[in-house]
Amino acid sequence: MRASLFITCYNDTLFPETGRAVVRLLERLGVTLDFQPKQTCCGQMHSNTGFRGEAFSQAKRFVRLYQDAEIVVIPSSSCVAMIRDQYPGIIAELGNEALRKDFEALVPRVYELSEFLIDRLGVEDVGATFTHRVVYHASCHGVRVLHLGERPYKLMAKVRGLDLATLANVDRCCGFGGTFSVKNAEVSSAMLTAKLQDVLATKAEYCTALDNSCLMHLGGAMHRQYAGMKTIHLAQILASTETEAAL
């Protein structure tokens, strides 16, 4: 199977290890990966801040870059949510009929990582080993827009050695919200503190998620507070084996 990797601007710049883990994981599962070097950003930051005109150009760019891809895999739930939930409205507003048709043909082939593994590859056991206590943060867009549901839990259940902690108020936002974390920094921080209390109460070693944006927020506070917990994208856990440690 061939799949094209949309790594996202955020992961490319700040979390390249997540991208490398996705490559290691998917190649291990027999997927042939492409990487479209012209990729930049899905436009979520612009759209969510109200810069819709700017988001138009990113949406158009995404469709044009990937319209010929067999499958697009994206290790970021909020970027997939942007494409699936916001692109239809954005593209309708643009009134470009050809673009709309190409988008509609493309969107069923766009997968978030856990969707790709479970729905498309049909695997739950990816052959991973990660002998740590882990808490899973269910990112809002993964829960409420993509409806990822049990998928990440199914994957984690099959990871050897992984001790999954139960998180209270699992569906409550960590307070990141993109530019919200800066525009409303104080409220965002208060939400973060509340989230962190639940996360730290699990006494896990690692906090994982399918979205590095939440993890950057949680991880930034953990580092500031010497909290003794680290963040790690689920792809990195799934990529690690007995012989190859997590990236």
Place this chain on the structure above:
Amino acid sequence: MSHATPGRISLDPRFAPPFPQAAEQMLRNPQLRKNVGHAIDVIQAKRGKLVVEKADWQELRSAASAIRFHVLDNLGAYLEQFEARCTAAGGHVHWAADAAEARQIILDLLRQENATEVIKIKTMTSAEIQLNPFLQAAGINAYETDLAEIILQLGDEEPSHIVVPALHINRSQVREIFARAMGLKNLSSEPKELTNAARTYLRKKFLTVPAAISGANFLVAETGTVAIVESEGNGRMCLTLPQTMISLVGIEKVLPRFQDLEVMLQLLARSAVGERMNPYTSLWTGVTPGDGPQNFHVVLLDNGRSRILAKNKERQTLKCIRCAACMNSCPVYRQTGGHAYGSVYPGPIGAILTPQLMRMKYARTLPYASSLCGACYEVCPVKINIPEVLLELRSQVVNQERKQAGRFFDLMYLGLRIANLIFATAWGFHAAQRMGRVGLRFFTRKDGWIHALPSIGAKWTQTRDLRGLPKQTFHQWWATRTKEGK
């Protein structure tokens, strides 16, 4: 007088501070946050249990959404039908284009009755048009009769929630307010004693005041009926004892058929207070000779609603049945409480409704008072896609900014405009990454983390660290790997 919530914030959007500023003030109040968090946890837990036991919850939501959209598509016709049926049953219907007109109509009606006092059932519309201070200035004292509203009125406090308006005040604070305002030195904070104090205070009003003002939860076009749901029975008293009754109702509150109440009432009680049924549901149609108020008036309030109705994405705001499930589920509201929103409508629904009622001239920070987590949309009993409307309003705010000269001094604005140019080409993006790496090196400590950034970045680093940029981006790694022939 000492307030339970020090540092009062105006709930008039024209004078309220920007949300981030007001919110910061609220965040510094541990008592308020404790009260809000506790109250919301209780309501949320009750609601959660009741939603699970209702197997057709999602179908009910879909039905309610369809009914409300149908109403909005045919609003004029249903309002006229309501007017005809209500009038035929002996009621009088008045149309108010804006707040000033509504206030004047109500004042004139009260003056016709020579009323100097009026009792009130909790009504959001009267708060929206700031009716109480207006009446007071005209020499008419308005007495709230809902327990929470009494607490606010006697304590000179502002409401912080649309269903549980005094949820930011706890029991011992209520005791203080009652003891002071009612002259009851030995009052304890036992709920029974507190409600008894309120009951004694109220009973006199119910028996002596000849006129009442209410809002309405629904109007039924088919029958000309007005519906109010409540928990305390104070509404029932107001609806039966006075001679004159005035109901101030937003034009969007109409339902086509009596039967539609079946769907709405099931959703409303569960969503609002986590009850299968609210204790008192009052339905009345016009005037019944010899029973209840003999002068009955409905004031239909537009006040910006028809303008919202004309807008494609925003019109769903008017589906709202004011249950407050959105604010109870909102992680932002949970931290700040309602006053930070600077409006009588707080929480997610307030964040979309208030700026629209203000024609986007005021409350422009409210559409940004959300992390877009989507919890509000998930619980909304009439399926208002609040995140979608927030985004629409944000784009209107940005479009206003695009015309302002000051935009060139706004780092957020500039940053996003530049980012758009950067993301337009791969080389631009990669050049920006290289520049960012060089620029951030100065702020990166030996452990590879950034602890403090200047300017807008300080908003991030005031509470969180930031990992320094890795030496190699993913696309660089991929290129090396490909070169090595992997």
